[in-house]
Amino acid sequence: MKQVFKFFGVVGTLIATWIALLLSPELSPAFRLVVPYLPVYALVALGCYGLGMVGYGLMVFPTCPEEGVLLQKDIDEAKAFLKQKGIDVATQ
C-alpha cells in the first residue's frame, strides 16, 4: 500500500473518531466544551513533537572530533606511501 494512503488512513481514523465524539449525545458537559478544539490541540502537539525531536536531536547530536585527528594521521601515512611509490597526486 502506498505511503500516502497509510498516512491519510491514520489521519482519517483520527478525524472519524473526532466527528463521532462531536456527535455523541452522552458526553459530560465539561468534555463537550473541549471536543470541538481537539484538532487544534492535535496540530499544536504535532508541532511541539517536531520541534522537540529536532531540539533533542541537536542536544544529543553525536560528534567525533577524535575521528578528524585519526583521519589526518591516516592521510599522512597514505601520502608517505604514495610519495614512496612515485604517484603524483598534487592538485593544481
Next chain:
Amino acid sequence: MAKDSDSTRRLYSILVPTYNERLNIALLCYLLFKTLNDLDVDFEVIVIDDASPDGTQDVVRQLQRVYGEDKILLRPRAAKLGLGTAYVHGLKHASGDYIVIMDADLSHHPKYLPSFIRKQLETKADIVTGTRYLEGGGVHGWDLRRKLTSRGANVLAHTLLWPHVSDLTGSFRLYRKPVLEDLVKACVSKGYVFQMEMIVRATRKGYTIAEVPITFVDRVYGTSKLGGTEIVQYLKGLLWLFFTT
C-alpha cells in the same frame, strides 16, 4: 541463499564514483587496501570517473600499476552523468556478488568495511547501511546550521515516510548485487534524495536492512555543499517519495 555459504570465497566489488578526486582517490585506495588485505577478503575497486578535468584517471592508472589492474578497475564515462547511472555503469563491470558503495572524498573511512561484512554474514541482510545516528556513530566537521538542517530533514522524513532506518541520506552501504540492480532501476532522484529513495524503496520492496554505526568526517579536501537549492530539492524529493512509494 546458496551464495551465503562460505565454501566459495566471496568477492566484494567496491564502487567509487569520482569527479575531480585526484588526491582523495589515491588516499582512499591506500586505506582500502590496507584494511581489506588485513581482513583477507577478495575484493575489487571499481572507479567510475566522469571525465574529471583534474587528471583523476591518470592517478588511478598509476594506482593500477601499484595494486594491479585486476584489483583496481577504471571504468570512466564521457561526461558528468549523475550518481544513479554511475552505479548502473559500475554494476555492469562488477564481478562480485556483494557491492559496496562509498564516497571518494574520505568522509567514508574504509576501516568500517569489516563491520559491514561481519554484519552481513551475521544477519544475511540484503543491505547493510552505515548510520551516523546510532551508538558508536557520529559526525565531525559540521557547524550548527548543518546539524540543524540534518536533524530537521530527518524528523520530517521519519514523520512522513516511516522508514525503519535511522540514517536515510547516508551513502556508505553494502548491497547484494541483484538487490542493488533492482533498486537502481527503480530510483530516479538526484543528490541527497537518491540515497533516501534507494533505502525507502528497499523497505517497501521488503528487502532486509541491517545497520552498522559509522563516523562521518566532512570532506577534508574540497568543499561539500548544502545550500537553499539542495534543501528545496530534498523537500521535493520527500514529497515525491511520499506519493510514489
